[in-house]
Every structure is written in C-alpha cells, then in structure tokens.
Amino acid sequence: MSAAAVGPRAGFGRAVAWVLLLAGGLAMILPLVFMFSTSLKDASEVYDLRLLPAHPTLDNYVTVLSDGRFLRWFANSMGVAVVVTLSNVFFDSLVGYTLAKFEFRGRYIVFLAILSTLMIPTEMLVIPWYVMARNFGWLDTYWGIMFPGMMTAFGTFLMKQFFETVPNDFLEAARVDGLNEFAIFWRIALPLVTPALSALAIFTFLSNWTAFIWPLIVTTSKELYTLPVGLSSFAVEQQIQWELIMTGAALATLPTLLVFLVLQRYIVRGVVLAGLKG
Amino acid sequence: MAGIAIQDLVKRYGATQVVHGIDLTVQDGEFVVFVGPSGCGKSTTLRMIAGLEDIDGGEIRIGDRVVNRLEPKDRNIAMVFQNYAIYPHMSVGENIAFGLYTSKLDKVAKRAKVEEVGRILGLDALLERRPSALSGGQRQRVAIGRAMVRDPAAFLFDEPLSNLDAQLRAQMRLEIKRLHQRLGATIVYVTHDQVEAMTMADRIVVMRDGRILQVGSPMDLYENPADVFTARFIGSPTMNILPAGVSGGALTLGERPVRLALAEPAPPRILVGVRPQELRVLGEGEQADLALAGIVAVVEPLGPETFVHVEIGDQLVLASAAAKNPPRVGGAVRIGADVAALKFFDAATERAL
Known part of the structure; x- marks a missing residue:
C-alpha cells in the first residue's frame, strides 16, 4: 500500500x-x-451441533479404515485420478504444443472445435457417453469411468496458451542440434512449461478425485465405486451415518492436500525462462 | 570446415517476396557478416542456410553438398541465436553437451569435449551451474560452446550480441574474433550493427530490401561504397551527404568550384559524401579543396577529438575539430575537406560515380 x-x-x-x-x-x-x-464425534453426539466434540474419539476412523470397502473405493479413486491426470498431462500438452507451434491447414478450425466443447456442460454429455460406453461394452469397467476425461479441452487450451510463451529459438536450437520433433517436445518444450503442467495436474486430479455423477452412472458393481460414489452409498443403505460419512470425507481430503502441497511451488513460482535474455 | 555457396536464392511469404535471388560464395574458413537494417532479409537468408526456413528458389551448398531439402540437423551447421536459446532446465555442462546430441561419441569422450570447450570459453568453473545463475555474457558463451562442441562445417550467428550492453558487446566481439582465428571456422554472422561488421568480418555483405547491395572487405566498403545507403551505413559517425550541382565539370558547392576528375561525365545533380573525420574545422584563413561556412549548433567532445554539428542553410553537417579549443556554439565557423576525401553519387540513382 x-x-x-x-x-x-x-x-x-x-x-x-x-x-x-x-x-x-x-x-x-x-x-x-x-x-x-x-x-471425531460418536453417533449420539452427531446432531449436537457443537464445533468441538464433547468426547472426542477416533473410533470412526478405525471403523472406516477397517472396512474393506472404503479402502477399495479409495484405491479406485486414486487409480482413476492418477491415470486420468497422467493422460491429460501428456495428451493435452501434446495437442496444445502442436496447436501453438506448428503451422498447418485447418489449425484454427481444430482449435475452435476443441474450444467449443468447453461450452457443453457435463450433464449434457452424460447420455451420449453412456450410449457410447454401452455400445463399446465399457459399462461397469474402470475404462468406462476414465475414458471421457482422458483428454480435456480446458487442458489443451491451457497448454496451448503456455506453449505460445515458449520462444521459438529454443525449439529451433534443438532442431539444429539434431533432436527429432517428439524429442523437442519432450526434452525441451515440456520442461519449460512445468508451472502449467503442475496446474493442469492439480486441476485434473482434483476434478477426478471428486467426480460423482459420471462414476455413479457408469458403475453398478460396488467394487468399482469411486470414493464419492461409495460414500454416498453409506447414506442410502442404512440410516444416514453422518459421523462415518464425515470421517470418509475427511480422509478423502488428504490426497488433495498432498497433491497441492507437492505441486504448489511449481505453480507459485510462475513461468521463469532463465535461458533468455536477463 | 566447409565453404558455403548460395545461388539465386529466393524466399517468399505468401505473395510477398523477401529475398530476391541473391548470389554469394563464402570461402572455407572465412568470416562473413551480413549487415543491413531490420527487414532487409539478412536473418531470413541465414535461417535458409540453417534449414529453419524453406527456400522458394535457388540453391544452397555447404561444402560440396546441395542442402536445399536437408533438415537442419543433417546440414552439419551450428547456430547461435539472439536470445542465446540455452535451456534453462539444464546445467551449463548439459547445455554444451546438447550440441553432441546426435554424436556417436561415448560418454567419457563427450564429457572430455565439453570440458575442453568449457576451458576454451572460460566456463570450466561454471559447468554445474544453471543458466539463471549466469551473466548475459556467460550465457552467450554457453550458446557459443554448444555450437563449438560439434566441430560443425560452419557457424551461423543470428545477432548474437544485440542483447548485451555496450561494454560486454565489445568484449564478446573480441572473443568471437579470437575464436575464429583459433578455430579457422567458416562463420556467417548477421547483425544490424555496422561496428560489429567492420571489426569482425573478413568480408561484409550489405543487404537492403532482400537484395545484396555490395560485398567487400570492411575497408573496401568504407573507402569505396557502391551507393549512398552503404556509404551512410558503414562507418561511424554516419557520412555527410550534401546535394550539389555540377557545372562545367566542376562542383558548385561551398566557397569555390571543385574540379571533378570522374571517368564519366557527371550528371547535373549529384550527392557529395564526406566522412566527419575528413571534414575538419578550418582555422583562420586556412584553405581546403571544399570549404563550407556555417553556424555551430552542437559541440560533442569525445576526448581524442571533438565532433561539431554545423548548420549550413537548413542542413546539419557533422565535422571534426581538434580536442583543444573547439569552436563555440552559436559562432560562425568554416569547415573543409580535401577533394580526395569526397565521394560522389548520382542524385537520381544514388549509385557511386
């Protein structure tokens, strides 16, 4: 000030x-x-809306963690989120790089087509996805949960914008040094956009970790539930066990925190291209 | 090392032609500098030699190979860019070693080459550092190191010093020149700075609007510019160009007629070029072949000599004076030059007479 x-x-x-x-x-x-x-409350205390529990207990954590289903759902969510994140980081940046750094006929139209899908909400896509999954036999499979998110228009757009800030000199120097086009992308361009990659990884991981509607629709077997779907089933089957749902939700926030703590320094640091004129 | 031969080279961007069929031969081991204003096609020509731009006509040979359709990596050239283009996520040593990316050498031999290049360029203590911890001059040296380590057929430099401050630029000029003398490498160097061209080149290629105006040694271009553009571009400060008439084989400019000794009859309107160093402030009663009178507008003392801007009619002319007792601003002054120092150009074509 x-x-x-x-x-x-x-x-x-x-x-x-x-x-x-x-x-x-x-x-x-x-x-x-x-x-x-x-x-941290026991069942009798749940509807007592005090901020601090009168008799704090870790029993809920023991119950949830010793329930094999919870760990299964946790692993499912983790697996889905990790695979989808890796896929996005790779393919979104590959497409973004191509759109940003190569001149070809129809480039602008391809970019517009990708961008236009950003305007369609998930709710509208759920039915076509479902029909597609049914026709290909992907219903109630891990691939069925993952396929709609393997590449996103948002990620492609984000990466394209970042790759446009990478000076062509870097790529041309690599071309003269003898790298093939994929090696230029992989060894030169990609390391220069790590802040964007980190941001994309965080966004993708979080949105898949918390995804609810599509996993709920595409899965029927309980072993394939992801954590949000599984937790919601706690509420449906028996009377609503809020203390267990809250315990599950509390555990579910841990990977989110972890991902952010690990990757945030790359985002906060911003884009520093130290190889350029100072 | 190898020479480079360019024949009838053409480049177009859409309907716009930016390089108009240029011819040039660079000898093996020669240091050739392309110089010209922005947009003259010098960088485009360099990038066509490198293979970073496709060519739309003509032929480029490196050594005895036609390289028109070869990828940059197959041309055996090394290039140093204006922005250095050293990779920020790699150490200095890794950056230099990147020049050996396609080399078949084993790890030990590569390491030895990197260390040798580091020693030559004074980077040996910095090999583990990241580029962000280097100064501008050191970064440029890393870029040169990456080029050197490959023993290429030719080095291409694209305005490599334009991001450095004046002092560092002078130092790097010297280093590149010494490097050339030491390696005997073929170098094609692009710059818009005529001082770089004059100080480093074996031969200078002056370009304008996608055409080569003149090729020659620095002193040749300085002494015998082919046209007004080259005359003004080469040499610092810029040559004075004064319009003049010709009557009866003599120049009607200044206090008295100057007899012209030209091979061909002069056109009625010509331009007279005279370098500020040759146009001296005259003392009381002192005579010169060409003498002009005017009013002192600005005095610029430089130490060993002083430049004096003199208003003659509506034109500002730059002359030189002794460092001691320069003329006063606002005072009347006479300036003059020997006829041997004058260059003559056709006022219509701006070509030398």
Missing part, C-alpha cells in the same frame, strides 16, 4: 475489506472444520 493511502477513509476501506475477506474465509473453512469435528 502506498504512503498516500493512509488516513480515516483508507482505514475504513481496509476494515471493510478485512471483514469481507474474513466472512468469505469463514464461509469456506467452517464446513471443513465441521467435517473434521463430526468425524
């Missing part, structure tokens, strides 16, 4: 900003706090 922005008016503005930020922060963090708090 500049030196000129002090005085009663600026002070009032700051106070308003702080209050708004605090309210926004609370609105986002309270449900999480409540989730963790509920996971």
